[in-house]
Amino acid sequence: xxxxxxxxxxxxxxxxxxxxxxxxxxxxxxxxxxxxxxxxxxxxxxxxxxxxxxxxxxxxxxxxxxxxxxxxxxxxxxxxxxxxxxxxxxxxxxxxxxxxxxxxxxxxxxxxxxxxxxxxxxxxxxxxxxxxxxxxxxxxxxxxxxxxxxxxxxxxxxxxxxxxxxxxxxxxxxxxxxxxxxxxxxxxxxxxxxxxxxxxxxxxxxxxxxxxxxxxxxxxxxxxxxxxxxxxxxxxxxxxxxxxxxxxxxxxxxxxxxxxxxxxxxxxxxxxxxxxxxxxxxxxxxxxxxxxxxxxxxxxxxxxxxxxxxxxxxxxxxxxxxxxxxxxxxxxxxxxxxxxxxxxxxxxxxxxxxxxxxxxxxxxxxxxxxxxxxxxxxxxxxxxxxxxxxxxxxxxxxxxxxxxxxxxxxxxxxxxxxxxxxxxxxxxxxxxxxxxxxxxxxxxxxxxxxxxxxxxxxxxxxxxxxxxxxxxxxxxxxxxxxxxxxxxxxxxxxxxxxxxxxxxxxxxxxxxxxx
Numbered sequence: 001x002x003x004x005x006x007x008x009x010x011x012x013x014x015x016x017x018x019x020x021x022x023x024x025x026x027x028x029x030x031x032x033x034x035x036x037x038x039x040x041x042x043x044x045x046x047x048x049x050x051x052x053x054x055x056x057x058x059x060x061x062x063x064x065x066x067x068x069x070x071x072x073x074x075x076x077x078x079x080x081x082x083x084x085x086x087x088x089x090x091x092x093x094x095x096x097x098x099x100x101x102x103x104x105x106x107x108x109x110x111x112x113x114x115x116x117x118x119x120x121x122x123x124x125x126x127x128x129x130x131x132x133x134x135x136x137x138x139x140x141x142x143x144x145x146x147x148x149x150x151x152x153x154x155x156x157x158x159x160x161x162x163x164x165x166x167x168x169x170x171x172x173x174x175x176x177x178x179x180x181x182x183x184x185x186x187x188x189x190x191x192x193x194x195x196x197x198x199x200x201x202x203x204x205x206x207x208x209x210x211x212x213x214x215x216x217x218x219x220x221x222x223x224x225x226x227x228x229x230x231x232x233x234x235x236x237x238x239x240x241x242x243x244x245x246x247x248x249x250x251x252x253x254x255x256x257x258x259x260x261x262x263x264x265x266x267x268x269x270x271x272x273x274x275x276x277x278x279x280x281x282x283x284x285x286x287x288x289x290x291x292x293x294x295x296x297x298x299x300x301x302x303x304x305x306x307x308x309x310x311x312x313x314x315x316x317x318x319x320x321x322x323x324x325x326x327x328x329x330x331x332x333x334x335x336x337x338x339x340x341x342x343x344x345x346x347x348x349x350x351x352x353x354x355x356x357x358x359x360x361x362x363x364x365x366x367x368x369x370x371x372x373x374x375x376x377x378x379x380x381x382x383x384x385x386x387x388x389x390x391x392x393x394x395x396x397x398x399x400x401x402x403x404x405x406x407x408x409x410x411x412x413x414x415x416x417x418x419x420x421x422x423x424x425x426x427x428x429x430x431x432x433x434x435x436x437x438x439x440x441x442x443x444x445x446x447x448x449x450x451x452x453x454x455x456x457x458x459x460x461x462x463x464x465x466x467x468x469x470x471x472x473x474x475x476x477x478x479x480x481x482x483x484x485x486x487x488x489x490x491x492x493x494x495x496x497x498x499x500x501x502x503x504x505x506x507x508x509x510x511x512x513x514x515x
Contacts, residue, residue, distance in 0.1 A: 005053075005058075006101065009056075013350045014263070017354075024351055025059055027404055028077050030052065031074075032073045032379075034073040035125070035332065049400055051063070058349070070333055071331070071332045072331045078326075082096075082359065083363050084248065084324055085248055085358065086364065087292035094245070094357030096142075097242065097243050099242070099350040101348040102237070103348065106345070112229050117341070120345070121331075122142050122329070123140055123144060124327040124328060124330060125140070125330065126323070126327045128323075129378040140162075141158070141162075144157070146210075155210050155232065156228060156229065156231065156232025157210060157235040158211065161285075161289065175200060181208060194302035196301045198302050200302045214282040214284050215257060216234070218280075238258050241256045241281075242255045245269060246291060250287070252285065253284050254282065294324075295367045296323065325363040325375075326360050326363045329352070331347075333345065
């Protein structure tokens with residue numbers, strides 16, 4: 001929490017679509033650990049309470065050390081859940097839009113160190129337990145740096161639908177349609193063709209395209225891009241604008257590098273892939289399926305012989321794989337690096353705007369819902385299911401709420417969310433107490449005013465109160481550098497009238513006479 005906020009992410013954010021969901025710049029949108037165990041034991045149970053921040057129009061997860069991570073999700077609050085448009089209804093396509101930035105500047109040119117030790121992702125999966133839970137209920141990997149902790153073979157940022165492009169099952173599906181594969185040769189792409197003539201392919205060890213590959217093909221200006229790690233570097237330390245569109249049968253993701261959060265383009269549910277390309281967006285993913293159904297049979301019909309890939313068992317003509325209902329976002333940063341690796345990795349997201357689709361009140365139960373169960377609201381268990389780790393741990397639910405109630409940090413969203421222009425104070429000590437942080441924030445908030453006639457990003461700040469008890473001055477270091485060091489340039493003066501000197505204290509009252 002003591003990392004300085006990125007200086008390019010301190011202003012207001014504008015969006016292309018008007019959101020029909022509440023703001024996600026709020027701890028209530030992330031008050032769950034559902035999905036924690038998917039971090040392969042790297043994510044600590046309570047680490048998110050010290051790595052999650054909301055400031056202005058942005059929020060972030062930060063790596064507190066090289067061997068920790070954090071996972072947040074919205075599984076507990078139904079007002080943040082979402083569904084694809086339902087087939088046979090007048091539901092509009094579901095649109096999701098946000099900006100993001102992965103700050104890996106601390107790694108410098110050590111590109112493989114980022115990929116080999118990092119597993120950052122922004123994804124979603126639906127409610128349900130067991131056969132209806134994660135992963136068999138579906139998964140949307142909107143943003144994921146892959147492969148996770150695969151030393152020496154890192155490829156970078158990718159997207160998938162139920163992680164299908166990395167070989168996890170079920171369901172499918174992708175096609176050799178020029179988006180994910182540039183070739184129509186199944187052997188070259190490492191895929192198996194469907195048995196039902198649908199054109200779907202079953203990806204396993206696939207040579208699919210990562211975001212960096214797409215940007216290189218678009219002619220993005222960068223250094224030599226001879227390796228996957230170098231191509232992926234185009235997805236880091238730059239503001240990305242991401243737009244997702246889900247219909248009853250397709251999921252498409254478009255993303256633009258070096259985006260300006262103040263100038264979103266005019267895009268909508270009818271904007272074509274060619275129009276996105278002209279606007280500078282890469283078409284980074286396209287997947288298919290019966291997304292508007294509560295019983296997606298795409299996988300079973302296309303690959304009836306792949307029974308072991310589905311924990312639902314053989315296709316009986318009725319029960320299928322996936323029902324895509326009451327999705328919630330999961331935001332993960334897992335680090336797996338040698339102890340002592342203090343290089344920071346910061347994952348920023350703007351607010352998330354959504355419209356269309358349907359909300360939790362319109363979700364559909366699965367066709368074979370077990371008697372007495374409300375699958376629409378179930379949270380998964382922690383039991384293994386055919387080598388899949390499911391869900392989170394109950395003990396860390398509501399931990400952000402408890403943390404906020406106990407400490408009231410002003411950067412946690414809700415009514416206490418730090419306003420635009422009131423950012424973390426760079427002078428905060430490395431490990432001060434929460435009370436000292438709160439006092440520093442409040443002092444800064446009282447004194448921050450825009451300098452009259454100055455730049456909108458310039459603020460005047462009164463002297464900060466002492467954050468820690470004064471300590472004896474250190475001994476001069478044995479170096480030719482001047483000591484003490486020269487003072488920092490003065491901050492802009494505050495345009496306030498000079499303070500009124502305090503009134504003199506009244507004279508002391510005479511002491512009473514002795515008895």
